[in-house]
Amino acid sequence: MEKLIGVWIAAFLTLCIYSFLYRDNPFYRFAEHLFVGISVGYGIVLSIHQGLIPLAWTPFWQAITQWPPGWGLTKLIPIAIGLLFFARLIPNYAWLIRYPIAILMGIGSGLAIPNVMQADIFRQVHGTLVPFSQIHAGTLSGSEIFGAILMLIGVISTLTYFFFSVEHRGVVGGVSKVGIIFLMIGFGSAFGNTVMGRVSLLIQRVEFLLQDWLHLI
Template identity: 75%
Template sequence: MEVFGIWVAAFLTLCIYSFLYRDNPFYRFAEYLFVGVSVGYVFVLTTHQGFIPLAWKPFWAAITGESLIGLIKLIPICIGLLFFTRFSTQHQWLVRYPIAILIGAGSGLAIPNVLRANIFEQTRGTIEPFAAIHAGTLSAGEIFGAILMVIGVVCTLTYFFFSIEHRGPIKWVSKVGIAFLMIGFGSAFGNTVMGRVALLIQRVDFLLNDWGGTIF
C-alpha cells in the first residue's frame, strides 16, 4: 500500500512539473484533483475537529439531560445559522446581525492587542537602543545599526506621508525611503527564491530516493 502511495505521489508530481514544458491535460488533472481533495479534506476536518466537539456534542448532551450547560451553545449556533438567511431574498436582512457581531467582537479583540504588538512594541524596539547607547553598553556596530534603523524608519514613513508635496528636502528623504524599501523587497525576494528552490529539491529528493527506491 505504501508503494502504491509513493507511485501516486510520483505520478502527480510529474503531472504538475509537466506544466514547465507547456499546459497539458495531465497538469490540469493534477491541479483539479488537488483543489477537490483540499476542499474535501478541510470540510471533513472542520466538521470533525470543530463543529462536532465544539457545537454538536455539548448541544446533544444538553438535549439528553447529561449536561444542561450545553444549552448555552444554542446562542452562538443560532447566530451562526443566521448566515444562511442570505439564501432567502425575504430574510437576507437578518445576515447583518451575525456580521455585526463578528466585526464588533473581532475589532474589540484585535485593536488593543494589535496596537500593542505592532505599534507600541515596534516603537519601543526602535528607540530603546538609544538608551543603551547612552549607557555605553553597545558596540560600534550595534550603534551603527541602531542609527541606521531610525534613519530607515523615518525615511520610509516619509515616503508614505502624502499630506505634503514631495519637493525639496522631503523629496530626498522619501528617495532614501525608497532605497530602504527596495532593499527590503530584495531581501524578501531572495528568501522567496530560497524557499521555492527548497520545494523543488524536496520533490527531486522524493523522486530519486523514495520513488527510485521502489524501482531499483
C-alpha cells in the same frame, strides 16, 4: 504496500503538475482540480472536527443530556447565527447573511484594535528605540550603535514615504527617497527569501522523485 501505492500516486501527481512547465494539458488540469477538491474537503473536515464539534456540539450535547440544562445551551445562539449564512441561498432572505458577517466584523475589529496596538505598534517602536537606552548605558559595540541608528533612519524614512498627507517635496521628499532605498532593499531580501523558499520546495520534490520513488540516490 500502502506506502508503495502512496509514493507512486504522489510521484504521478507531482509529474502531472510539473507537466504544466511544457504547456497546459489534461494531466495538469486533473491534478489541479483534484488538489482543489482535496484541499476543500480537508478544510471542511478540520473546521468541523476542530471547530464545530469541540466548541459547539460537545457542550451543547452535554447541556441537553443533563438536568437541569447547563450553560452549553447558549451554544445554540452562535449556531443559529452561523446558520444565517445559508440565507444567502434564498434570494428573499439573503439580507439575513448580514447578521453573522456584522457580528464577525465587530468581533474582529474589536480584537484588532488593542492587539495590533500591543503586538505591532508598541513592540515595533520598542524594538526600534530600546537599543538607544543601551547606547546610553554604554553596553553596545560600534557596529551595534551603527545598526541602531540605521534602524531608526530606516523606520522613519519608510513611514515618511507612506505619509501622503503632505507633498513629498523638500526635506520630506528627501527623507521619503531614503525610505525608497530601504524599501527596495527590503523588497529585494523578501524576493530573495521567496525564491530560495520555492527552490527548497523544488529540491525537496526532486529529491522525493529520485530517492523515494526511483531509488536513484
